[in-house]
Amino acid sequence: MATAVELERAHGAGHGDDHGHADHPPTSTGLDHRKLLMWAFLASDCMFFGSLIATYMIYRGRAEDLGFAPFPSEILDIPYTSLSAFVLLMSSLTMVLALAAIQKGDHRGLRIWLAATALLGAIFLGGQYFEFTEFYHEGLSLQTNMFGASFFVLTGFHGAHVTIGVIWLLTLLFLSLRGGVKQEDSLDVELAGLYWHFVDIVWIVIFTLVYLIPYDEVTETQTGAFTYLAGILRGVASIF
Amino acid sequence: MASVAQPAGHAGPATQTVARPATKKNIGFWSWITTVDHKRIGLLYGITAFAYLLIGGIEALVIRSQLIAPNNDLVSLEKYNQFFTMHGTTMIFLAVMPLSSAFFNFIIPLQIGARDVAFPRLNAFSYWVFFFGGLILSLSWLANAAPNQGWYGYAPLTEKGFNIGRNVDFWALGLQVLGIASIAASLNFIITILNMRAPGMTLMRMPLFTWTTLITSILIVMAFPAITIALALLSFDRFAGTSFYIPYIYDEATRQVVARGGDPLLWQHLFWIFGHPEVYILILPAFGIVSEIIPVFSRKPLFGYAVMVYATATIAFLGFGVWVHHMFTTGLGPTPNAVFAASTMLIAVPTGVKILNWTSTMWGGQLNFTTPMLFSTALVSQFVIGGISGVMHGSPPIDSQHNDSYFVVAHFHYVLFGGSIFALLAGTYYWFPKFSGRMLDERLGKWHFWVTFAAFNITFFPMHFLGLEGMPRRYGTYGEGSGLQLWHVVSSVGSYLLGFSFLIFMYNVAVSLQRGKKAGNDPWDGATLEWTIPSPPPVYNFATVPVVRHRDPLWEEKYAKYEGEGHAEEETLETTIAGIKIGEGQVPDEDALEQAERRAAADDEHNIHLPNPSYWPLVTALGVFLAAFGLIFSYPRIPIGALDLPLYTAAGLLVLVAGVYGWSLEPAS
Amino acid sequence: MAHQAHGGSYVGPVESQGPGTKPGTDHEVDNHEHHPGARTYVEVAVVLAIITAVEVAIYYIEALESILVPLLIVLSIAKFVAVVGYFMHLKFDDRRFRFMFIGGLVITFSVFIGLLAMQTFKEFATYDIPIPAHREGAEEPAGH
């Protein structure tokens, strides 16, 4: 029997009768299909947000270069956004608590923490809505300058991800209230959680690159680092 | 077709019951619409993609006919732009990629000993989204607004200022939808291959086609998001008045040039960050197919299996680091050019390794030049020509001569036609018996091969000369005394012959479907698992799940002489690349395999679970289609709160949401 | 009972079927051994909150101006790693998940760092934007 278990780990030759969970998918890797799917999707989503963030970084400072106000340094509200970032960060905590609850079979806990996560997500979205309208009133739109365009598109795509996440969480909450999320179904919650945390880490990156790094220095710092890099590359190239 | 009832005894040693016996209900029209069977989806992909291959071919013939004479006016220059754009887009996204998908779908589960893919409904969804994406692109002809900016869509030609019609919108949204299909399908295949292998099939025992499918899928998943964003930014430029790719505009009111701050180079970067991996997405499945065929018809296991796997992985990984070789002439400067020239040269090394392995497989083998083998060996020789011209313009000074000339056109047709299409044809001849139960006619097949081979070279080889003599790409005309006409005529005549070769092929298919020789399980004396089951396979594929003890499981079963080979192979089951362990350490334990085998045999008494057919993938895909369609035909509009949505988009989003909910609440089987 | 009891041959789709990880399977046993509990999660969240507070604080401290950018980047990487490692369980989960996600990150980073380097540090001015009149005499756009 021991060999069978080993084989099952390494090559997924199915479960021995001692487990008796016929509907648990025996897989070659021993990893669940859906969880593997979610991680592969998240790897792909890295590239998605990578492209968006790189676009933002390329155009960072262009509004200042061309003198097209409003500039980010005048308009970004750091205390306000810090609060939003904090809210989203805490929603990651409530999310993981929801998962811990259902893994222990605590349905009440699951519902409370799911509701809390969805609520925090909704607060974040509300905050983003007010931020967008505020900027709009101060004269920043998609068309105003490169800052407007790249800012709204980047944070807008992130907001869309959050919106999908909130809908997903509410659906789980609804299903749980109808008794549809059992302890064995904890993977359903785990998958929503992985997605949710991913959206959170994207915001961690955005918060730093878009909001915190000051706009007057950035071009210098960026150029400084890359001058150094380019020097190395030149050196390597000169060997040929 | 594939699900037509098979006598149960036919399928395997033991009798067994099937959950859903094939009845009339299972073979009608609606059963194809709602099917989640990977074999049927594979056939749907194949048929649709072949139709697009013909459409793309006709577009190519129009291009060649225009160029047969100087100052020709068969089509207007505006129409000519549409023809070459649609030709490229169709061939890449609607013909070669989905033809590869057809093989993934049909063959992969059979090769790994599985009864379906990991997510059957997601698979159906991928097909339908692909279908609708193709529809969007095709509808552009009806709207008299076919895309006209080239398959690479360089900004700012795609911007409203230069391209006021809907042409670019059809293209951008069509590709966006096709991207969803590709990513969904690839995620599915990654999970299927990793998770659904038969007991004993370790990673380093997977057939090479399975390996290249896995790696191609990873490439798709990682490369497509870049073009998704590139296209999204383009659509924002066109619909929302941003200027991501617009450096400056001319302001009518003040009669001044006004800076906008965008950068057209960003498009090129994002496009080629996707685009170079894309060319490997087009060629790696082809490499996988010939790596299956050459060993079978050389009667020898593949030479250097492990090296082949690493070469594929290396090509894929390096493929993300060479994109700037498409941009050597954009003035990025000497450092980027030098770095990317070096990486481009580097990537030719694993590619050359593959050529070496194929020729070494054939070396000393008992060669049997059937049609699939002919096409495979043709790939090896023709791809070398394309690879060498690729390495030539991998050098920036040379590329400044080649860039935007017909020489590049020659290059990529040698790799795409001489590579991908030859391999897909080889694969069709090789696996047709498995799809249909009948062999394709060999005599017609040989005719088909030789005509194709000759016509291909007559059409594309002269393009090298044309390019070096100064014929630019994408031009719909050339001057009387330019001295270019001779080779244009040769090339055009070749293209007609090439068109004719496809008629031979279609005739062969039509005749063989009716009267072809019955194939039986294993017509080629193959080495892999798909040849252990009936042709066409029953719905459930494997009556008894196979247990794998060798890299060429069927050969091992048939010929004990390969046993020696088997012991040598086990050493390569695991290796370390850059500190990361690849492969699975231990060789599967024989006792455990026997146990798995006994369990599989005992299993026959029980029902085999098959996924239920479902409408929801189609509904969800329809939602995607409507949403994209609404962005192209943006009227009528309905205001919802602050949003002012096009009617079709709003409806599409509703259908999409309904589809997703219906899908996830429906029991899977 | 175990009528699907063979490895790669699992026949039904698992989409929305629900029964993913079940208690009692090997997989789950592993989880119970290593997975942190609610207490750890709260601790991590407190650390994350503190880092965020520090980030915002140093943004306002003039003395740190010269090292602000690297500092911010290091802090956000710390947050990133904490969320991925603890909340997404990547630190405790199967190494193949780690391989997948980190592989995605590595490709993304290498590609876009390369792109940013080329765009920031153009050796060759590829466009020549007329500077609007009210900025006449302003310094050259950086990065050229």
Ligand code: HEM
């Ligand atoms: C040995 C490997 C290869 C090398 C070194 C290579 C190199 C290149 C280079 C440098 C270019 C840019 C030429 C220019 O526009 O000036 C190019 C273009 C192209 N290559 Fe390759 N290539 C290789 C293999 C392939 C393969 C396998 C495919 C597809 C199956 C492919 C498809 C293309 C296409 C479609 C273009 C034209 C893109 C356009 O529309 O501008 N290449 N190749």
Ligand SMILES: [Cu+2]
């Ligand atoms: Cu390339």
